[in-house]
Amino acid sequence: MKLHHGLGPVFGLFFLAACGSEEEGTEIQPIDYYQGTASAELGAAGNQARCSTCHSNDGSKRSGATMKDIAYRSAFKGGDAPNLLAGTNACVTGWMGGTALTASDPGYVALLSYLQSISSPSVTTPNPLAPEVLADEAAYETAYAGGDAAAGASKYSASCGGCHDGSLKVGPASSYPKSSLKSFSIGRIAQKVRTSGPPPSGSADASDTTPGPMPFFEPTDLPAQDLKDIIAHLKAG
Ligand code: HEC
Numbered sequence: 001m002k003l004h005h006g007l008g009p010v011f012g013l014f015f016l017a018a019c020g021s022e023e024e025g026t027e028i029q030p031i032d033y034y035q036g037t038a039s040a041e042l043g044a045a046g047n048q049a050r051c052s053t054c055h056s057n058d059g060s061k062r063s064g065a066t067m068k069d070i071a072y073r074s075a076f077k078g079g080d081a082p083n084l085l086a087g088t089n090a091c092v093t094g095w096m097g098g099t100a101l102t103a104s105d106p107g108y109v110a111l112l113s114y115l116q117s118i119s120s121p122s123v124t125t126p127n128p129l130a131p132e133v134l135a136d137e138a139a140y141e142t143a144y145a146g147g148d149a150a151a152g153a154s155k156y157s158a159s160c161g162g163c164h165d166g167s168l169k170v171g172p173a174s175s176y177p178k179s180s181l182k183s184f185s186i187g188r189i190a191q192k193v194r195t196s197g198p199p200p201s202g203s204a205d206a207s208d209t210t211p212g213p214m215p216f217f218e219p220t221d222l223p224a225q226d227l228k229d230i231i232a233h234l235k236a237g
């Protein structure tokens with residue numbers, strides 16, 4: 001399953017059933033700000049990442065928290081963002097390279113209505129935010145050596161392939177092609193996956209040396225064994 005295309009078939013069906021026509025050539029729908037070109041266009045010119053690249057809408061895990069039941073939480077980004085607009089803007093500016101939205105921006109109004117439509121007002125507790133920040137690359141090397149390369153192939157496709165198989169552009173940066181990832185050390189790959197990204201993320205920590213538009217994965221999003229296996233798969237490939 002590719003990250004950014006993973007929901008395509010499901011929502012293609014939904015859309016056809018609901019509206020009787022395809023996305024292209026018809027009016028922009030609120031969901032398009034989550035998963036369509038309207039979403040990518042919230043970022044820098046050329047940005048290909050959409051909210052759906054990093055956030056599911058059905059409770060399943062990607063690098064970012066699921067957008068299901070997101071809208072009514074009382075704080076975001078581990079308390080760094082006081083409201084949904086601020087949480088959204090951290091991604092729009094930090095990862096997607098775009099300009100911060102305002103509450104009355106038509107794009108934000110549409111996005112908000114979609115996020116509210118998949119959220120229960122009774123879910124208000126903030127999501128925890130706990131990136132794994134270890135001392136240095138050597139510490140990640142120790143923690144993430146020794147994975148199972150064969151088991152890593154499908155795990156790589158699920159968590160990394162959506163961006164790295166097609167060099168997807170996230171904000172201003174292209175994702176390195178898969179074949180080039182093996183040139184990084186085990187420790188470097190693990191550190192990148194665990195801490196990359198602009199504040200408020202693991203890169204706000206002084207020991208982080210990998211800030212960049214690639215999103216980070218918390219251990220709750222990608223368990224340690226899965227990352228070990230992915231790295232073994234990359235190094236073997
Ligand atoms: C390149 C990946 C990426 C893209 C694109 C992206 N996000 Fe995020 N987002 C993240 C990561 C990583 C986090 C922080 C970790 C977490 O919250 O699980 C995050 C956090 C958030 C949060 C805070 C969640 C919480 O409960 O604290 C919100 C809200 C959010 N994003 C909304 C959006 C919206 C809306 C879009 C599209 C306009 C978007 N994001 C695009 C990766 C991304």
Ligand code: HEC
Pocket residue numbers: 003049053054063159160161162163164168169170173174175176181184188189192193196210211212213214215217230
């Ligand atoms: C949302 C898209 C996206 C996803 C998902 C993603 N990456 Fe990346 N990755 C990028 C981008 C963009 C860059 C280049 C910019 C940067 O360094 O942040 C990058 C850079 C890297 C680098 C280079 C590190 C360095 O030191 O420069 C490594 C290694 C890497 N990714 C591994 C992974 C692995 C392993 C996964 C899956 C667990 C993964 N990526 C998931 C977008 C992504």
